[in-house]
Amino acid sequence: MANIKDVAKHASVSVATVSRFLNKKGYVSEAAKESIEAAIASLNYRPNQVARSLSTKRTNLIGLIVPDITNPFFPELARAVEDIALSYGYTIVLCNSDEKAEKEELYINMLTQKYVAGFIVTTNLLKAPHYEDVSVPIVALDRTINLSIPTVTTDNVEGARIGTAHLLACGAKNIVCMRGPVGLGLADDRVKGFIEATADKDVQTHIVECPFSFEASEKIAEKILIDYPDIDGIFASSDTSAIAALKVAQAMGRHVPNDLQIVGFDGVQLGKMVSPGLTTVAQDIYKMGAYATRMLIKMIEDTSLTEKNVTVSAELIVRGTTRKD
Amino acid sequence: MANIKDVAKHASVSVATVSRFLNKKGYVSEAAKESIEAAIASLNYRPNQVARSLSTKRTNLIGLIVPDITNPFFPELARAVEDIALSYGYTIVLCNSDEKAEKEELYINMLTQKYVAGFIVTTNLLKAPHYEDVSVPIVALDRTINLSIPTVTTDNVEGARIGTAHLLACGAKNIVCMRGPVGLGLADDRVKGFIEATADKDVQTHIVECPFSFEASEKIAEKILIDYPDIDGIFASSDTSAIAALKVAQAMGRHVPNDLQIVGFDGVQLGKMVSPGLTTVAQDIYKMGAYATRMLIKMIEDTSLTEKNVTVSAELIVRGTTRKD
Numbered sequence: 001m002a003n004i005k006d007v008a009k010h011a012s013v014s015v016a017t018v019s020r021f022l023n024k025k026g027y028v029s030e031a032a033k034e035s036i037e038a039a040i041a042s043l044n045y046r047p048n049q050v051a052r053s054l055s056t057k058r059t060n061l062i063g064l065i066v067p068d069i070t071n072p073f074f075p076e077l078a079r080a081v082e083d084i085a086l087s088y089g090y091t092i093v094l095c096n097s098d099e100k101a102e103k104e105e106l107y108i109n110m111l112t113q114k115y116v117a118g119f120i121v122t123t124n125l126l127k128a129p130h131y132e133d134v135s136v137p138i139v140a141l142d143r144t145i146n147l148s149i150p151t152v153t154t155d156n157v158e159g160a161r162i163g164t165a166h167l168l169a170c171g172a173k174n175i176v177c178m179r180g181p182v183g184l185g186l187a188d189d190r191v192k193g194f195i196e197a198t199a200d201k202d203v204q205t206h207i208v209e210c211p212f213s214f215e216a217s218e219k220i221a222e223k224i225l226i227d228y229p230d231i232d233g234i235f236a237s238s239d240t241s242a243i244a245a246l247k248v249a250q251a252m253g254r255h256v257p258n259d260l261q262i263v264g265f266d267g268v269q270l271g272k273m274v275s276p277g278l279t280t281v282a283q284d285i286y287k288m289g290a291y292a293t294r295m296l297i298k299m300i301e302d303t304s305l306t307e308k309n310v311t312v313s314a315e316l317i318v319r320g321t322t323r324k325d
Numbered sequence: 326m327a328n329i330k331d332v333a334k335h336a337s338v339s340v341a342t343v344s345r346f347l348n349k350k351g352y353v354s355e356a357a358k359e360s361i362e363a364a365i366a367s368l369n370y371r372p373n374q375v376a377r378s379l380s381t382k383r384t385n386l387i388g389l390i391v392p393d394i395t396n397p398f399f400p401e402l403a404r405a406v407e408d409i410a411l412s413y414g415y416t417i418v419l420c421n422s423d424e425k426a427e428k429e430e431l432y433i434n435m436l437t438q439k440y441v442a443g444f445i446v447t448t449n450l451l452k453a454p455h456y457e458d459v460s461v462p463i464v465a466l467d468r469t470i471n472l473s474i475p476t477v478t479t480d481n482v483e484g485a486r487i488g489t490a491h492l493l494a495c496g497a498k499n500i501v502c503m504r505g506p507v508g509l510g511l512a513d514d515r516v517k518g519f520i521e522a523t524a525d526k527d528v529q530t531h532i533v534e535c536p537f538s539f540e541a542s543e544k545i546a547e548k549i550l551i552d553y554p555d556i557d558g559i560f561a562s563s564d565t566s567a568i569a570a571l572k573v574a575q576a577m578g579r580h581v582p583n584d585l586q587i588v589g590f591d592g593v594q595l596g597k598m599v600s601p602g603l604t605t606v607a608q609d610i611y612k613m614g615a616y617a618t619r620m621l622i623k624m625i626e627d628t629s630l631t632e633k634n635v636t637v638s639a640e641l642i643v644r645g646t647t648r649k650d
Binding site: 076082094106110112113158177240243250251272275 | 343371375384386393394395397399400401402404406407411414416417418419420421434438439470533539565568569571572575576594595597598599600602
């Protein structure tokens with residue numbers, strides 16, 4: 001395979017000139033540029049990325065930290081990040097944190113040593129001081145880490161308001177909100193939207209905390225249907241919790257949507273695979289991943305950000321777990 | 326942060342000696358080793374991975390090529406690969422190929438330039454000559470690329486035989502096999518198992534080709550239920566196809582499992598989220614990912630493989646889409 005010396009020889013310039021050309025640093029005459037480009041094409045030369053990252057102190061690797069890629073929300077997010085990253089010549093290092101600060105720190109340390117160019121981080125941790133001293137750009141996705149880190153989130157309050165309003169419009173009068181973990185910003189915002197939508201309405205409401213995992217949601221949904229046998233609506237803070245509630249309700253002989261209506265939040269593909277299909281407040285997961293990636297690459301490439309915090313609208317998707325008006 | 330010169334100075338040895346020590350190449354006296362180790366610990370020195378990968382011509386990055394991370398099988402596989410890789414100090418670069426040879430080649434070229442240490446590849450491509458000249462180790466996962474590449478697969482013939490036998494034991498007499506793409510090894514093997522299990526039995530069978538995507542499976546399942554209104558069993562070559570068939574059957578008023586029984590293949594988490602839960606032939610996805618990763622790391626680290634081709638057993642999981650005997 002051709003190396004930088006071959007290119008210099010073929011282009012009749014010095015190795016230093018080729019290096020300046022490749023790293024886009026320092027002066028290279030137009031004539032030299034042309035002969036180097038011709039030499040690169042004719043020799044089918046591929047610059048060695050590791051050697052280049054040493055001189056530019058940068059690779060085109062982006063670390064993507066997610067709680068767990070097997071949670072249905074994150075493959076769709078990872079897909080968007082990878083698609084956009086690739087179109088700019090970047091690749092993605094996948095990191096599952098299991099919501100543990102130690103694992104997030106381990107990955108940050110391992111990848112910073114490899115001159116990773118930046119991080120996109122989705123963390124459930126309520127306190128994340130280990131992001132404060134990181135020497136490369138970071139964009140927070142789906143959750144706010146702290147005010148100095150640029151962030152892409154869904155408008156969770158408005159989304160929850162729309163989802164709850166739909167339940168009310170379809171006739172629900174006695175509604176449980178399965179809310180996400182207390183203290184987690186997006187979960188708090190979704191409860192806020194639920195409360196705003198029901199505040200001055202003639203409905204009974206109950207709020208029950210529920211983690212995002214399927215197994216935990218199944219147990220809590222079962223308890224809800226026993227404790228509150230008269231409810232006719234559930235607004236869940238995630239599609240996974242909503243689908244767990246659907247499964248439990250059907251197993252307990254409740255008809256969805258005639259007897260009990262359910263609205264989820266997230267918009268994962270899974271929602272259209274269940275029967276009946278899940279009515280949900282869909283985040284634009286792909287758009288969020290794409291925004292975050294473009295913002296990060298701008299920061300990596302020293303382009304200034306026009307917006308530091310981007311909020312993406314959510315959209316109601318009506319399927320079969322709510323009644324047609 | 327301490328650099329290699331600080332370590333050399335602290336240990337009273339030359340930089341070259343520290344470098345030989347770090348790269349495990351060339352002679353370093355026992356006394357020098359001890360003082361370098363002490364210096365590294367006392368200075369909290371972390372070797373710069375990019376600089377080291379230049380001298381050892383190797384990074385601890387593993388490229389993971391999958392068709393599409395949003396297909397529910399692959400997040401579970403990616404999770405296993407990442408867990409095991411991390412325990413050996415390797416990290417994963419995620420690559421979605423969309424089953425396109427060009428995209429697989431692009432990633433191989435990009436990552437080989439970055440001195441990726443090896444690849445784990447899941448490809449649906451029937452011909453994949455672009456893997457022949459790759460200069461780093463490769464392990465094929467879930468599908469065989471060619472005979473020279475070590476492979477981890479499920480025993481698909483046996484798995485399909487067990488799944489079909491269960492349908493028969495539960496009383497199905499008129500069964501459609503929704504088979505995967507013709508020519509794809511694992512899909513061919515699953516049909517083989519289906520045929521073997523039904524060959525000498527008093528049952529009617531039909532074989533219909535169906536891709537693995539949910540949308541395509543929905544359309545094909547609908548056509549099957551119209552073309553063959555008398556069927557009482559479906560054996561699907563993937564859980565996604567099976568779940569599409571379940572949804573379509575329920576929408577068309579067929580009762581599952583009383584009127585129609587369904588068995589899937591894969592064992593993804595999704596199968597337990599639908600109602601009724603999906604009876605399926607479960608691959609041990611985590612074990613497959615873990616095996617493949619350990620094999621690849623052995624190859625990267627020049628340890629000989631005891632087995633070149635590993636076959637993992639599949640296991641029947643009985644849930645609600647088949648009748649209790």
